[in-house]
Amino acid sequence: MSGMVIIGAGECGVRAAFALRMQGYAGEITLIGAEAALPYERPPLSKFGETKPICAVEAYQDKAITLRLGEPVRGIDRATRSVSLAGGETLDYDCLLLATGARARLFPGMDGCLTLRTDKDAQSILSQLHRDARIGIVGGGFIGLELAALARSAGAEVTVFEAAPRLLGRAVPPQIAQVLQDRHLAEGVSMMLGTGVSSANATRIVLADGKVLDFDAVIAGVGALPNTDLAETAGLDVQNGIVVDGDFRTSDPHVFAAGDCCNFDWRGQRVRLESWKAAKDQGEHAASAMLGQSDAYSKGPWFWSDQYDLGLQVTGIFDLAAPIRHRNTGGGTTVVFQIDSVGTLRAAAGIGPMNTTSKDIRIFEKLIERGTAVDADALADPEQNLKRLLKAA
Amino acid sequence: MAEWVDACATGDVDAEDVIRFDHGARTFVIIRDHEDNYYCTDGLCTHEDVHLEDGLVVEATIECPKHSSIFDCTSGEVETPPACENLCTYPVKVDGGRVFVEI
Numbered sequence: 001m002s003g004m005v006i007i008g009a010g011e012c013g014v015r016a017a018f019a020l021r022m023q024g025y026a027g028e029i030t031l032i033g034a035e036a037a038l039p040y041e042r043p044p045l046s047k048f049g050e051t052k053p054i055c056a057v058e059a060y061q062d063k064a065i066t067l068r069l070g071e072p073v074r075g076i077d078r079a080t081r082s083v084s085l086a087g088g089e090t091l092d093y094d095c096l097l098l099a100t101g102a103r104a105r106l107f108p109g110m111d112g113c114l115t116l117r118t119d120k121d122a123q124s125i126l127s128q129l130h131r132d133a134r135i136g137i138v139g140g141g142f143i144g145l146e147l148a149a150l151a152r153s154a155g156a157e158v159t160v161f162e163a164a165p166r167l168l169g170r171a172v173p174p175q176i177a178q179v180l181q182d183r184h185l186a187e188g189v190s191m192m193l194g195t196g197v198s199s200a201n202a203t204r205i206v207l208a209d210g211k212v213l214d215f216d217a218v219i220a221g222v223g224a225l226p227n228t229d230l231a232e233t234a235g236l237d238v239q240n241g242i243v244v245d246g247d248f249r250t251s252d253p254h255v256f257a258a259g260d261c262c263n264f265d266w267r268g269q270r271v272r273l274e275s276w277k278a279a280k281d282q283g284e285h286a287a288s289a290m291l292g293q294s295d296a297y298s299k300g301p302w303f304w305s306d307q308y309d310l311g312l313q314v315t316g317i318f319d320l321a322a323p324i325r326h327r328n329t330g331g332g333t334t335v336v337f338q339i340d341s342v343g344t345l346r347a348a349a350g351i352g353p354m355n356t357t358s359k360d361i362r363i364f365e366k367l368i369e370r371g372t373a374v375d376a377d378a379l380a381d382p383e384q385n386l387k388r389l390l391k392a393a
Numbered sequence: 394m395a396e397w398v399d400a401c402a403t404g405d406v407d408a409e410d411v412i413r414f415d416h417g418a419r420t421f422v423i424i425r426d427h428e429d430n431y432y433c434t435d436g437l438c439t440h441e442d443v444h445l446e447d448g449l450v451v452e453a454t455i456e457c458p459k460h461s462s463i464f465d466c467t468s469g470e471v472e473t474p475p476a477c478e479n480l481c482t483y484p485v486k487v488d489g490g491r492v493f494v495e496i
Contacts, residue, residue, distance in 0.1 A: 015474070041475070052441075163477075277461070280474070304459070327463045355447040358458035364451045387409065387449075 001029025002092040002170050004084055004290060007073050007230065008099030009039040012259030012279035014054045016097050019287035021063040029065045030091060032083070036070035037119055046146040047306050049126040051119040058263050076234040078252055095254050098231055098242055099283060101262040102224035102274055109199035112222035126215035131155035136205045136215035138197050140167040142305050143221030145180060149307040152187050153214040159190040159213075159230045161197050161205065162165040171303075172314060173324050176349050183310055207238050224274055239263060247289035248282055248296055256290055258282035266301065266317060285366040300368040301363075311355050315365040317346030325380050337364060337380075343373040363390050380383055397486070397493045399435065401461035404490070406439040411455060416496060420448055421483070423492055424466045426453040431485045432466040439471075439478040 004020055005144055006013045009031050016032045033039060039054045048238040060067055072086040078181030082092045104115035114125050126145065128135065133156040139145045140162030168177040185191060196208030200220065205213045226241040236242040237251040244250055248258045259279035263272045281299040288295065290351030301364045302315045318324070327335040340346040348364035350357025367374055373392050378384045400414045403417060406425040414421045420436035422445045435457035436444055438457040447458040448450065453466045469480035484495040 018474075054475070059477065068425075355443065355458035358447055359449050362456060362458070362461075 001109070002081070002094045003030060004090055004095055004097070005093040006099055007083065008029045008097075008101055008227075008259070008261070009033025009035070009067070009069060010099060010101050010279065011103070011276055013041075013097065013099035014282035014283070015280045016041045016099060016258065016283035017060075017065045018063060018285040018289075019284040020290065021065065021289055022289060023293070025291055027094070029063075030068060031060075032068040032071055032073055032085070034070070034072040037070070038067075041276075042117075043304075045119065046116055046143055047150065047379070049122050049129075049150060049160075051122070053301060066156065073230060076230055076236055076255075076309055078255065081254060093216060093254070095256065097283075097290065098228035098250070098255065098256075098257040098260045098261060099279075100225050100230060100261045101279075103339070105223045106220055106227045107222060110197075110220055112200075112202040112217045112221075113138065113200050114202070114218050116147065117200045117224075123239055124288065125217075125219060129154040131344070133216045134158060134214075135159070136200075136213065137149065137161065137221065138200055138205065138218065139221035139223070140164070140193070141170065141221055141223070142168070145184065145307055146305060147221065148184060148189050149187070152184075152189055153308070155296050157190075158188075159192060159215075160184070161192045161195050161207075163194070163196045166190075167193070168267055169320075171318065172312075173194065173318055173320065173349055175324070175326065175334055175336050176312065176314075176351050179334055179351050180307060180310065180312070183308060186197045189212055202262075218345040224260065226263075226272060228261060231257065231261075235281075244274045248286040248297070249289060256286045258286040264297075269317070271301075273301055273319065275300045275301065282290055289324060297373075298369050300365045302365055309353050310351055311358065312349070312351040312354070313358055313361040314347070314349040315361055316345065316368045318347040318349070325376055327360070327380050328382050329357065329360065330382065335360050337376075339376045340376065343376075344368075344371055345374050345379075363387055366390055367393055395483075395495050397495050400492045400494045402490055403431070403492055405489060406431070406492075409450045409452070410447055411446060411450050413444065414494070417430075419496070420444065421494065421496065422448075422455070423494070424450055424453075424455055425449075426450065426466060428453075431487060431492050433485050433492075433496070434464070434466065434469055434480045437452040438462055438476060439480060440476040 074084045087336035115127045135156045137160045199206045231242045242257035305312045335350040338346045350361045362392045411424045425430040443459040451455045463473040469482040
């Protein structure tokens with residue numbers, strides 16, 4: 001019997017499964033996950049080291065979603081529209097969604113470092129984070145910094161090594177990265193910026209200048225690679241992720257891809273996002289497209305990070321080479337935004353204690369999604385009520 | 394036993410906005426929608442216990458400031474995940490420029 005088959009039981013696959021049902025699909029929905037655990041939220045792993053299920057097992061039963069957990073997929077046969085499981089079983093599909101996510105990257109010479117992707121990874125890392133443990137972290141990105149905060153909170157001695165001259169150089173404006181850097185320094189983290197690592201293992205980091213440093217544990221947070229093996233083997237178009245169109249459809253009309261594993265068009269730019277929100281939004285959008293509904297995808301990219309009591313939110317995609325405006329919100333908060341060449345809002349970011357900037361960022365996100373021209377001076381003026389500006393837009 | 398409690402003045406909450414209201418050991422939010430209706434719900438999002446006082450109110454919905462779960466203020470129902478559980482709502486009456494909640 002055919003139906004909808006989803007490979008990958010992370011945020012994207014789970015949301016897609018529920019969205020199919022919510023939109024009235026009455027056929028079989030099968031959600032296949034390589035991990036044995038009930039699908040869980042990944043963001044808390046690097047923040048609290050805890051595993052929280054996306055929803056209870058009864059929720060899947062209520063919606064007649066068949067879970068096949070702990071079952072890696074061996075291959076996809078597009079000619080017969082079927083998926084073969086490692087155990088030998090074959091599942092036919094009408095439409096297939098690849099929500100295979102990404103995996104932690106390690107550079108050559110970095111064997112044996114701890115990495116974070118799964119609940120098991122988090123448990124391995126957490127078991128190392130105790131008082132006075134010497135923890136070396138390679139990479140000053142989100143995973144590295146969230147784990148640095150977690151390790152410091154546990155009383156560990158933490159050193160972060162970042163090859164670039166500043167933290168979070170890929171996605172976050174320098175004004176925001178500086179706030180985080182200052183906070184980590186104030187908390188007692190050693191920040192080694194502009195410091196290349198030539199090799200590392202479970203307990204040792206060798207710097208580019210030859211210096212050898214020993215630790216109780218070494219964690220690498222140096223990026224992720226999309227899980228595209230199944231797609232490539234099946235002959236689908238893959239270029240830094242599984243290439244999809246505006247409906248998250250691959251080069252095969254019966255096969256869709258969404259979440260961290262896909263490469264899609266965001267306002268004329270090919271991007272691959274590694275974010276919880278994009279996984280959820282794209283999974284839901286792909287589900288609609290699998291049912292033949294086709295609205296343009298308009299959700300703004302958005303992600304957050306929690307470090308100590310600081311909450312960071314970023315929406316849109318910054319061009320870090322272009323000018324960035326500041327909205328002087330005060331109160332220990334920093335809010336910045338960027339206007340593109342046609343006068344529409346391109347991106348915004350805010351950081352402050354807990355959720356103090358989230359309302360602003362949510363309004364900026366809505367302005368981005370709306371895509372209409374904005375008054376940059378008004379957005380920069382903290383006296384101007386952002387919600388009123390949103391209503392006027 | 395539930396009792397009617399004077400929570401705030403009507404003007405303490407801006408239109409389409411929210412404030413926090415603590416009573417005893419419990420925490421709530423008082424929400425005013427775009428048509429000046431008032432609502433009271435539990436203060437913490439059902440997803441990760443994040444306080445909704447920093448949430449964005451749009452018409453009669455409130456969005457959690459952390460992970461964007463959206464709840465219908467009139468019923469407490471989840472409109473958008475990740476929250477799975479509805480918010481508890483409490484009766485509200487407005488009298489003499491004050492907002493009373495039955496909690």
